[in-house]
Every structure is written in structure tokens, then in C-alpha cells.
Amino acid sequence: MRNQILNKLRKYGPREFVVRGYQRFRRLAGQRDRYNSNFDKRYNIDTGMVVPVDELAFGDRQAQGHAKEHNPSPPYAVMAALKALDKYMGGFGASGFVDFGCGAGRAMIIAAEAGFQNIIGIELSRKLIGICKENIATYAKTNKAAKFVVLEQDAATYVPEKGSDVFFFYVPFSRDVYKKAIANIALSLEKNPRTVYLLDSAWSNMDIEVRDSKYEYIGQMEGINLYKLSATA
Numbered sequence: 001m002r003n004q005i006l007n008k009l010r011k012y013g014p015r016e017f018v019v020r021g022y023q024r025f026r027r028l029a030g031q032r033d034r035y036n037s038n039f040d041k042r043y044n045i046d047t048g049m050v051v052p053v054d055e056l057a058f059g060d061r062q063a064q065g066h067a068k069e070h071n072p073s074p075p076y077a078v079m080a081a082l083k084a085l086d087k088y089m090g091g092f093g094a095s096g097f098v099d100f101g102c103g104a105g106r107a108m109i110i111a112a113e114a115g116f117q118n119i120i121g122i123e124l125s126r127k128l129i130g131i132c133k134e135n136i137a138t139y140a141k142t143n144k145a146a147k148f149v150v151l152e153q154d155a156a157t158y159v160p161e162k163g164s165d166v167f168f169f170y171v172p173f174s175r176d177v178y179k180k181a182i183a184n185i186a187l188s189l190e191k192n193p194r195t196v197y198l199l200d201s202a203w204s205n206m207d208i209e210v211r212d213s214k215y216e217y218i219g220q221m222e223g224i225n226l227y228k229l230s231a232t233a
């Protein structure tokens with residue numbers, strides 16, 4: 001990477017190098033904006049709504065007190081992070097994807113587009129579960145390979161099963177709930193030792209939780225942190 005930059009600097013000279021760098025940045029920013037703004041239209045779905053916490057309509061009022069509002073994840077960033085992970089893992093293979101707090105299903109659909117075939121969403125808002133299922137039903141018409149499951153369950157109580165290896169969090173809930181989810185991932189690895197991966201928005205509390213534990217930091221892509229956790233039998 002460093003050599004590539006130095007070669008280009010030599011080839012173009014400082015002035016042309018900066019101009020080209022700026023043009024590339026503008027091209028990428030345009031690409032990102034187009035991808036994000038066309039996302040729902042492309043799949044004929046509706047995942048862009050913001051739902052404040054007091055309108056989430058959880059059956060469990062206590063859990064709702066720990067929830068963050070429904071704010072959809074940024075599609076370009078999630079796709080870029082998943083592509084980076086795919087490269088890092090050498091392909092997703094049979095790995096399953098879990099979105100802790102799946103909302104209207106945006107990250108689940110991006111995961112399917114990125115190549116996952118088993119995709120689970122955990123959600124407690126009945127209102128969003130209904131929208132999520134509708135979105136998935138529409139999307140599934142164009143992708144028969146992906147299997148989706150939406151569970152109405154508190155993410156604090158969900159213990160991932162063998163086969164679920166990539167966990168996604170996009171600012172879904174309080175630190176207390178995060179801690180429980182992290183403890184349940186550890187429990188899952190105790191039962192079924194394997195390597196799992198975690199993706200999390202760089203500015204959430206989760207970052208602190210995982211860095212304290214045995215997670216290995218892989219890197220950051222478009223504001224999403226990637227971690228790895230391995231357990232052997």
C-alpha cells in the first residue's frame with residue numbers, strides 16, 4: 001500500500017498526485033451517496049424509517065427502556081465491511097449471519113446480497129418485525145438462496161447456535177444489554193468452540209466491551225469495527 005502511494009507520487013509529481021487523490025475521493029463519495037440513497041428503491045423495500053424509542057412498541061417495557069431508536073444502518077458501509085470480512089475469512093462458506101436488533105431488516109438484506117445464506121434477525125419491536133418480514137418477503141423473490149429467520153426475542157437472552165458465526169450490531173441498545181449479548185456469545189463458544197466475527201459501529205459502547213475481552217481487533221471499514229474471537233475445544 002505504502003509502496004503504491006510512493007510509486008504514484010513519483011509517477012505524477014506532488015501536484016498531480018493531490019489532484020488525482022481528490023478526484024478519487026469525490027468519485028468514492030458519489031458512489032457511496034448513490035448506493036445509500038438508491039438502496040431501498042433497488043430492492044423495492046422500505047427500511048429507511050426512524051422510529052423513536054417510545055414508538056417501538058415492545059411487549060417488554062423494561063427491555064424497551066434499554067433500547068435505542070430504530071435508525072437504519074448505512075448500506076454502503078455495511079456492505080464494505082462485509083466485503084472486507086469476506087476477504088479476510090477467505091469466503092463466508094456456510095457461516096450464518098445474526099443481526100442483534102434487526103429493525104426493518106436492512107443489514108439482513110445486505111448480508112444476503114454479500115453472500116450469506118443463513119441470516120437471523122433478533123428484534124423486540126412487533127411493529128418493526130412486521131415491516132422486516134414484509135421487506136424480506138419482497139427481497140426473497142429475487143434471492144432464492146438466502147434463508148431468513150426473524151426471531152421476536154430479547155437480544156439479551158439470545159445464545160447463538162452452532163453455524164452462526166458473524167454477529168452484527170448497529171447501535172441497538174444499552175451497554176447492559178450489550179454485556180449480556182457478549183456473555184451469550186462466549187457461552188455459545190463454550191458449547192460449540194469455533195471462530196466467530198463481530199461487526200460493530202465504531203462509535204457505539206460495544207467497542208469498549210469487546211476490547212476488554214478476548215476479541216482480536218481486525219480493523220475498521222467505513223466506520224464499522226471488525227473483531228475476531230476464537231475458541232478451541
Ligand SMILES: C[S@@+](CC[C@H](N)C(=O)[O-])C[C@H]1O[C@@H](n2cnc3c(N)ncnc32)[C@H](O)[C@@H]1O
Nearest residue numbers: 067071072073101103106107123124154155172
Ligand atoms: C439502530 S436499530 C438497528 C438497525 C438494523 N440493524 C439495520 O441494519 O438497519 C436498533 C434496533 O434494535 C432493536 N432492539 C433494541 N433493544 C432490543 C432488544 N433488547 N432485543 C431485540 N431488539 C432490540 C430496536 O427495536 C431497533 O429496531
